[in-house]
Amino acid sequence: MKHLEPQHVCGQGTERNLPPNSSVEVELQVKDHVATVISTLNYQNKEDKPIEALFVFPLPGDAAVCHFSADIGQTHIVAELKEKQQAREEYDDALSSGQQAFLLEESEQSPDIFSLSVGSLPPGESASIMLQYVIELAVEADGALRFCLPAVLNPRYQPQGPGVPVSSVPASEIPYSLSFSARVSSPRPVSKVESSCSLEPLQYLNTDHTEAAVKLAAGHKFDRDVELLIYYKDAHQPSAVVEAGQDSAKPGTLMGDPVVMVSLYPEFPESVMSKRASCGEFVFLVDRSGSMQCPTNNWNQQETRISSARDTLLLLLKSLPMGCYFNIYGFGSRYDHIFPKSVEYSEKSMEEALKKVEVMQADLGGTEILQPLQHIYSQPCISNQPRQLFVFTDGEVGNTKEVLDLVRKNAGSHRCFSFGIGEGASSALINGLAQEGRGHAQFITGSDRMQAKVMQSLKFALQPVVKDISVTWDLPKGVSATVLSPPITTIFQGQRSLVYAQLSGKSSQTDCSVTVNYTLGDHPYESKQQFNLNPAKDTGLTVHRLAARILIRSLESEERENRGKSNEDMKRKVVELSVQSGVSSHHTAFIAVNKDNGDAVQGPLVRRNVPTPGSPMMAMCSAPVGAAVPEQPRRDPLLQLVSLQKASGCWLLDAALASVLGKTSEEVEKSKPAEVSSEVWATILALIWLHGFKMDAKDEWELLAVKAASWVQAQNAPCVKECVDAANALLGYKVQKDALGL
Structure with a gap:
């Protein structure tokens, strides 16, 4: 059997009419700003033949997937992480000898799409499949920590080349049920938990409110992302967690040594912050693909993503400082721009741009973002006008890794602020653009107003730039730190900077500190965090796994940059680290084979591509290219x-x-x-x-x-x-x- 790539599947052809009997149970455990997610899929073969089921589903792009297991009848099988090709061969061998097997792997194009193959399920048999991942929670502008469980896997637009985009299926055709519960604990009291979905009331589990539990209200249809916003009292205090290594791992390796995770919130003095920049080249890159004609959310069909983007551009253009430069690009299968190159901001240029913004439609076809980015980067920078790029997209892009590599190559010449609009925007793309472009990412879903979030980012773009950032460690004699995170290249007011380091050596002294020095408005500042070498209790291996994910991702991007050069060596490093840490990568896959299922499964296997919950709007909301869309009069x-x-x-x-x-x-x-x-x-x-x-x-x-x-x-x-x-x-x-x- 030839193994299919993930993008060839998911609810195509006649198989749509064979919905599975499936339920999803998700348990979320939040400790301060780190979340562990345990997701269980229950699946039953209701056909009269043995089947192989194939699921394609989204996960957050920066998740560290660290456990996969399956229960069939009374048998519990824990998957092993192996080199991807080897895992695929073992899976195919198991199926051809009539054994049951499971394969979980990351998509070639984007780290936020996974495919799961469930093989040789006899008629009437049920399987329960459990997946676990850990993730850092992003800080929102209002201080909330944001967790998002992606339900919607929008079709990713694939520029020319092989691969059929994943097709989306209206949620009404999929009888998935979702049960979702969350437990939050922190050194600081939990003040509230909000969501775009209906929640049962928050329950405090202790008197000082540092532990709380919440559940999704009954009857939730798994047709949109579940977003949770967690608010702590005195939210943003610097902190450091030291986690002990694994007893079974060798000292000196990542898993054998302790790892420290330090979160810093550098101070921004008011005297410096009141001096907003009055210059810059502001380039706005707006998605005008057909899907931008969709409503921004499911319950207000009037407001489309493109109309929201037009209103946002109005606010942005009015808020720019006199004397700066700007331009606006629209992109779809092709791209256009309002001016041949960025122009000085004046009454005349602003009015000219606004006239064009008012008639902007979602009429440019697919989502091809690479070419307009290449064009923007090919324009020479304007002296003393730092370039700030704002990208607005519903994130349905197939060539995510290629796009992020391009932004990284140009990171020295600009900052990139990204906005994911609507359900199902690719977290790998939106977060990646901001990380690689030293900017800030925002997700606009549910009833969020795009305008408020975008203006928050414009404030960041106008903040004095933080320069000369360095991190120094003060450790006892005999203890050394190897920093695992990429260097901090940007700091914004109210935002968190995370640093991971592997600690080696021993000392009877346990007091340590880490200091971030930086220059802001020509003045030197420092932010210091004390910590203790004694390991925290009950962290599992969360910190190690997050550190491993960071290392794996940076090795993978180094490998893509050095195509052709010693690639086998880089690949071997990624596979070794992935297998050692138990965190999945581009080059590995989880494989589980049921070796004690007695009789081999008889008869030819029927392949079933199981649709995952897709956006219910996708089927009906793409306006025909070039169609004029009647505008609602602006009443706000x-x-x-x-x-x-x-x-x-x-x-x-x-x-x-x-x-x-x-x-x-x-x-x-x-x-x-x-x-x-x-x-x-x-x-x-x-x-x-x-x-x-x-x-x-x-x-x-x-x-x-x-x-x-x-x-x-x-x-x-x-x-x-x-x-x-x-x-x-x-x-x-x-x-x-x-x-x-x-």
Whole structure:
């Protein structure tokens, strides 16, 4: 039997009509900012012939998959991790001799897609398959830790070349049921847990609220990602965990030595942070493939991903500093740009760009991101204007590794901020773009507003750049640290930096520290974390496995960079480390063979490609290429007000502004203090309206309000306080002058 690659499968052809009887049970254990996920798939062969079932499913791209086992009847088989080709051959041999076997492997194209082959299941037989992985949880802008269980495997767009994209099946055709429970423990109290799905009430398991449990409410259809946001009190405290090595492993090896995981939150003094950058080249790369016509979420069919992207670009363009440079690219099977090269930001260039943004549609076909990136990188950088790339995509890309390699090669010349839009965006692509491009990643799902998350990233892009980052260890004599993580290349305010190191040697002294030194706004700073060599209790081998995953991924990318050079040697290193640590890699696969199942399974095997829960929208929401999509009139008064702002930051006193403020032109004119120019009056009115009426969306308009306040100050206008009082009286608010930044 020839082994199929994962992308050839999953719910194609007539087999769609043979849904399995399957259930998925997921148990999540969160310790501080690290999660262990135990996922069990129960599957029964309801046919009258023996079958081989093939599942394709998504996992987070940065997960360390570390255990795989199966139960058939009374037999429990634990899989072994072996070199991939050897594992495939053992699987095929087992099937041809009538034995039951299981094979789990990572896709060639992207580390966030796995395929599972379940072989020789006799009629009526059930199998229960358990998979375990560990993962670090990302920090959101509001301090939450984000866990996402991907349910949706969108079809990945494969640029020319072999391989059929994985097809997605409407969830209604798949009778999967999901039970999901989470247990959270931390040194700090758990303040709340939120989700895009319905949860049962949070239960505290102890009096100081440092342990809590939560379950998904009954009746959840596994048709979208399950996102959990975990909030701790005093969330972001630096910490260090030392984990003892494995007794059975040799000292000196990764698994035999202790490993320390240090999480740091460097301080950003307010005096430095108030100085936002007023320069930069901002390049916005927007996905305009057909799938961007899908609704952003399942319950608001009106708002499409592309309309949300248009509103976001409006806010971004209004928030850019005068004197910077910018350009906007759209990409699908082909790409286009608004200007031949980045242009200086002015009223004229901003207006020209906005006209084109307003008519932007999801009409460019597939998701081919490599060529526009190559074109952007081929443009010379502008001196004293650091390049900041913003990538918006629903992440349905097949050649993820190639894209990330390109970003890594160009990491020295730019920073990359990435946004995964909608369910099923590839975590390997979105997180990878930000990691390789020294930027920041955001996922926009459920009821999230894209605008708030994107403006958070723009604030990061405008933050003073942290330079000269170095990490030093202070360890007792006789103990040394080998750093396993790639060097820290970027630090943002409120974000965590993680460092893993292998500790070798012994000492009676146990006090240690690690210090990160860095330069910010031409001043040196340091962030220090003390820790103790005594190992933490009950960590399993979580820290070792996360460290192994980091090492495996960096070896794999080194191998791709050195194609042709000593590749066998690199591959051998990856296989050795993967097998030793029990963490899967590109070159290994988990294989389990049931050697004691008595009688061989008789008769020819029927192959079944089992559809995984796919996005229910995919089948119906791709608009035909070139089709004009009727636009909903823009009703959001905030976006109306923003669209009237000039590039310099001011507003003009006209009927359109009066209408957004809910007043007539006469009322607005009549209330203006005599000695003030109409632009200053209009701008103060707009600022008062934003602070009085739209505080809940402050994340979205904060930067353009700062720009407006700076413009007012630059006018040296008389009677600003009288203006503020008159504007408050007209609009019925009580906003203080200081709150406006005047």
